[in-house]
Amino acid sequence: MKKFQIGLLILVICFVIAVSGCTTNNSSSNNTSSSNTSSSNTSASNDVNIVVNYSGNWAVDVSGPFGYRSFSGTGNQTNNIGSVTGSVTAAARKTDGGNGLLTVLITTGGKTLASQSTSAPYGGATAVATGI
Numbered sequence: 001m002k003k004f005q006i007g008l009l010i011l012v013i014c015f016v017i018a019v020s021g022c023t024t025n026n027s028s029s030n031n032t033s034s035s036n037t038s039s040s041n042t043s044a045s046n047d048v049n050i051v052v053n054y055s056g057n058w059a060v061d062v063s064g065p066f067g068y069r070s071f072s073g074t075g076n077q078t079n080n081i082g083s084v085t086g087s088v089t090a091a092a093r094k095t096d097g098g099n100g101l102l103t104v105l106i107t108t109g110g111k112t113l114a115s116q117s118t119s120a121p122y123g124g125a126t127a128v129a130t131g132i
Contacts, residue, residue, distance in 0.1 A: 045109045048084045048132060052077055052092050054102035060092040084132050090114075093124035108132065 050062050050071065059072040060079075065086040071079045072095070081088070092104035103117040106129040113129035 046083055047108065048081050048088055048129075049107045050079045050081060050090045051105040051107055052079075052102070053105070054094065054098075055100050056094060056098040057096040058092055058102060059095050060090055060104060062088065062090045064088040086132060087128065087130040088132060089126065089128045091124060091126040094118075094122050097121045
């Protein structure tokens with residue numbers, strides 16, 4: 001019985017070590033920002049940017065050929081997701097229940113590829129850009 005308990009303990013420890021190695025937080029793939037002012041990440045002219053315009057608190061989930069990224073913040077912000085080929089989806093939502101206008105845009109080279117807006121409390125807006 002004691003060998004079984006030791007074996008089980010070793011198995012649990014190995015599992016914990018394996019799981020902890022798979023859940024690292026890499027700032028380039030899970031970029032979360034929070035600011036009370038407008039911000040902009042430096043970008044090349046062909047980089048894709050996710051722009052959120054809203055005076056309150058918001059969160060946006062971005063997916064595409066690169067995988068999945070999540071951003072959150074307060075106020076107007078631009079988040080650079082780098083050079084992307086294919087399609088990008090940006091689903092933004094209000095996290096403060098405000099009734100102001102939230103707009104999410106997908107841009108590249110100063111050109112808007114897609115946008116969507118909402119003014120509903122806790123509302124969401126999803127922009128989809130294809131053929132980037």
